[in-house]
Amino acid sequence: MKIRDIHIDGFGIFHNRSLSDISPHLTIILGDNESGKSTLLAFIRRVLFGFPSKRKGGNHYEPLNGGEQGGRIGVTTDSNRDYEIIRYEKKSKGLLIQDKEGVSAGNALTVVAGGADQAFFENVFAFGLGELESFDTLSDDAVQNRLMSAGAGVTKIPVPEVQKLLDKHIEGYYKKGTRKPRVPDILKQISDNEGTLSTISETQDEYDSLSTELEEIEANTGRLITEKQGMERTLHRNENIIHIWDEWVTFEETEEILTSLDVPESFPDDGIQQLHMIDAEIGHAEDRQRELVRRLEEEVSEAENITIDDRLFYEQDRIRALEKKLTLWEADHASLPEINADLTVSEKACTELLKSIDPRWTTETLLSFDASLPAQHKVLQYQKQLEDISKQKAVLSTELNQYESLVSSEKDAIERRSGELPDGMSALSEDKLQAQEHALVELTEALPALEQKKKDLSSLQEEAAKRTEAFREQAALSKVTLPTWPGYLMAGAAIVGLGIGYVTDALLLGAIFCAVLGISTLVYLKAASVASQKSPDFPEEETNGAGISHLIEERREEITSLETTAHRLAEMCEFQGIPSVQAASRKSIELLELRKAFERKMAITGEIAHRQQIISGLENKISELHGKIGTEKAEEESVYAEWQEWLNGAGLDLSLSPSSVEKIFTLSERASEKYREMHALTTKKEGKIRATDEFNDEVTAAIHACGISSRGSPEADVSALTDALEEQLAKRRAQESHRKEIGRLHRESGQEDELIAAKREGRRDLLRSSHADTREEFLKHAETTKIHKECMRRRTEAEHRLKVAADNPAVYDAFLEELRQTGLHELEDMNATISPRIIEIENEINILQQRHGSVAQRLNGMENEDEAVLLRMNIAALTGDLNDASREWAKLVIARIMLRKGIEKYEKERQPAVFKEAERYFQSVTGGRYIRVIQPIGSDKILVEDQKGMRIPAALLSRGTAEQLYLSLRFGYITEYGNHDEHLPAVFDDILVNFDPERRQRSCEAIAELSNKNQVIFFTCHPDTAQMLQSARPDARLIEL
């Protein structure tokens, strides 16, 4: 991981401060004291690994210049992925790690920082002088764990944590001396189950024992039951006798009474009740007879006091008729004003309708007017005929106007097109124009050919001239040769060169020079010799001009032929002589325009002729339409004359149109209806008046007949008659009622007399039935009979119970004899002895039965249930679990053995790698004075060995050398950790202040080397340190705070 940039929102003195120019290798941050170097180191530590609790002491770097405490650090991981680590002190914001697209990568720092944690990072990677001075910070458990894991090559989880986890797992299964872990817990469950099983096992012996006991119980119970049953029978018999002892006594007493009684031969069962009933009935009949006589006398008296007027009975029918008619009379009388009002309304409406038809119309006119459907149909026919004619006329007029308009339009068009005819085209014909066009086409083709032939001729003539000149030049050149003197000059120079070399003691150079020039001389002279022997050699045809002359002649003949044709065509095209190609082109354009004008003229002329034909057709149509319109007008006048005649006959205004007469039909119909209504009301009114007059006369006659004075109005008179009649009718009904009651009372009185006589005879018969002559004698017989009956009942009941007690009719007599021989007290004494014994036996049986039940239940349970199987299966399952858990424990114990061996191997073989690395750095920093760094096995002390082999404990080293040792150790850890995990940035805060200049220089070089793999950010306030670092690593970046 490397830091790319830093942005501080608020932290200590910084607010909204960014550092972006951070090198992936070495960055030096130079600043004076209090410029914020330590603040920046703290910021990096805290954004990466969190802010400490504010409850703890120390500097919390509160934002002094504003902003929210926290910020972000941009980093690039070893796998070359960019992330932003954003952390604020405020817990609600917390830590956020996101990639460059802003996608959250969760909040686990392992994404960017691998397995490092805060303590490890702050003590090994990011430290100041304070941490450097103390080796203790390196021996912290958390640091050692990380170091060990890094050194051991494990990053997922530190080795000691695995050890702890393993121990915890092992103890979760089994730990000697404890019962809570899983294995002892299962064992306890097994023991519990075995305990339960032991209480229910071996049921066979129990079954055998219980079976034997059950047999004995059943035998004893049977014996006791037999004894008990015998005793119960005796007890039962004794109790039976004791129970019926009273009945036995009764039986004997009633026997004695029955023997002594004198009972009459017969006596009615309910004789006494019959006698009393007859006496009561006679008394009641005599009371009713007296009441009937009293009421008879009252009825006779009331009937005699009623008087009746017969006149009203004679007029009864007339009075009832008047009563019924009265309602009708009242209705007729009341309806007259309403009829009168309706009549007035109808008359008025009829009059108004007649006026609206024609002021001259009367009801007579109305009645004579023909408003029948045929008449209405006739009017409609007139209306339709007139409308049809009018419409036809309008159609024809419209058509006429359109034709006239079209004629006018066509004439205007002819005039306009005539004006458009081109001028001066009268002499031009189609044939002439076509001939000129063909001639011009041929001429246009001939002219370029003529031009080409002329050019060819000129070219041939020039070629002929050139060839002649060339021949002459070639002939002159064939006589030139190379001079030989330069060759000889070069040979002389070669000899001179050789001589100079000899004189100047440089014979070799002279010989080389001489050889070069000698060879050049030979080559040149050879070339000159060849040139002088060579003669010129031209082809035969190149020197002969006869071919070209022939061609020239051919061209001239072709030109003459073409010019003759061109003259002929030019004349046809009205040219003076042979025109140029351009002139021919211009003529072509002229002819093209002339062709267009000619075609336009022909089109207009054709159009005008066509339009004149149209006008002629239209004028014929107009003439035809004028004729049709005249015919329609004549028809219209004829129909109108007929209509006038109809109006006159109907008595209507002659100016009326058929449509207005249609309304008159409607009005006349409504007027006729009103007239009929008026007539009906008049008739109704006359009928009502007649009926009321007749009713008045009838009432007056009835009053007189009944001798009643009139009350002044027919209604009152009818009422008086009705009341009088009802009164007389009521009196007659009362008189009739009294008469009927008197008759009924007479009949009832006679019946009562007969009843009293009959009852008295019945009483006499009753006394005779018991052989009694008197009432007293009858009562005595009744008493004797009653005593006899009672004794018989009691004796029978007692006898019945005795027979039941005897149980068997065959032994009844013997039973009675036994009763006669037995005493009650004797029996009671015997029972008092038997009962307790029976209870004793019952108790014994109960005890035996209870035992029998429990034994049988147990045996039954044994037959139907075997809970031991389930228990044994539980034990088997638990034993399986115990083995599983023990096996898991064994696996973990073996894992612990293997891990222990692994750690031992690490400590022996792997850990020295860290010290080897530290040793290399330390040797370099101290300039080779110290050559080894050693940590003895089993010790946490560090020794260094100098060149002479002397081992010195770190504690005895000078402060500066000790710091160099600890720095080297950290470098060793950083390097080794990076071999197995993320290369974390190293952040050092002015850690070289106690180093002498030489060692500081070497330390800077070591830091530069470290920065090859791990990014290093170095804070310092010393410009010379910064300079040293820059010298050691020229690409280092310097940032000044």
Added chain:
Amino acid sequence: MPVPQERTPSSSGTEIRFIHTADLHLGTPFTGISKFSPEFGKILADATYQAFEEIVSLAIRENVSFLIISGDIYDSEEHRIYGQLFVRKQLQRLSDVGIRAYIVFGNHDPLNGWSNHIRWPEGVHIMSGKTPEVVYFPSDVDRRAAIVGMSFARKVISENLAELFPQKKQDWPLTIGMLHCTAGAGNGHEPYAPCSMQDLTGTGYDYWALGHIHTPVVLRENNPAIIYSGNPQGRDFGECGPRGCYLVTLSGSGKGDHEFVETCQIRWEDHEISIVGMEDTDTLITAIEDAIADIRENSAGKGTICRFTLTGRGAVHTVLARDNATEDILEAVREGECPSPGFVLIDRLIDRTEHPVDRESVACRTDIVGDIIQISDLLMQEGDSNIIRGELSELYNNARFKRYLNELTDDDIEALVREAETYLLDQFVGDDGE
């Protein structure tokens, strides 16, 4: 007691049909299974009884002439009466329909192990424990078959009882020998009443109904057929496969036909599932569920106790290595299983999977992970398990636990070392092997 019904057995003429069973071991518990719910507990506890009841029902259904039980009906050491009474109840069912039963007792239920109060139903004959007894079916007068048998008078009999059996006589009808014994090798069973095949074939019998060996096996097909019917209900994962009885038909000429009929109520199944190529636990769960569906489909309505051993290297191993992962998966695949016909009770998931990393390449690493592999190999190569046994003796030699714990063999130790290695790899190495 109901009066036995008049019946006509399905056997005809000189042909005899009977059922041969043995080693019922009624009421003995299932072993080797893990926890089970109470509702399953009742079914498991009743399974051996149900299997015998099924055999009796089969006999009634098939209308056989008689039932032969060749010993070990129940384990008399337990001195439990229920099993004996249950046997009596079932034999009463046979008696009620007129089917005879011939019984010899074995080493687990010798004659002296039965209650004197058991009243055997009519038609049940218990063979003597003194000498081989010859009984004729249906009677001494009407001889259609001779049954020769001898019970164990006591638990341990090391004599060759087969030698005591009489030779088949000329006038004997079809002869069936019944004996609880160890014929031949014995395959790990206690060598009670050992005998050779020659001892049995030499008697001239037509059929030997043997008991004692729990796996059904036909030692000889014919002349005579010598058969161990096996136990009718397996009781642990060592007794997987079909369990039942033999329905035997013997003709007058001594030719016979024997048909194995499965009667067990619960089958035992031990399956292995490889996680190789599986991407996630969903795939694993699907594989287990598919296996369960297969078992259920082929169960013929019988219940199954099943154990899955997960093997192989793969991505799923990392998930399985987490605490309680296998328990969670077990719970998921067990969900909804109830003791209805065709149930599949998953006893346990045994995780024998290995970390997905290539072991050989990891062994080459120069860090503690490589060291662990090397240490693991060294422990195996040296065969020096004394260090391990020494540390494990704390538990395995502890008197309280020892009687319940299976002794660890060298193979066990080797397997444990590999599992321990896997455990450590799980802790140290990430999912991607880094």
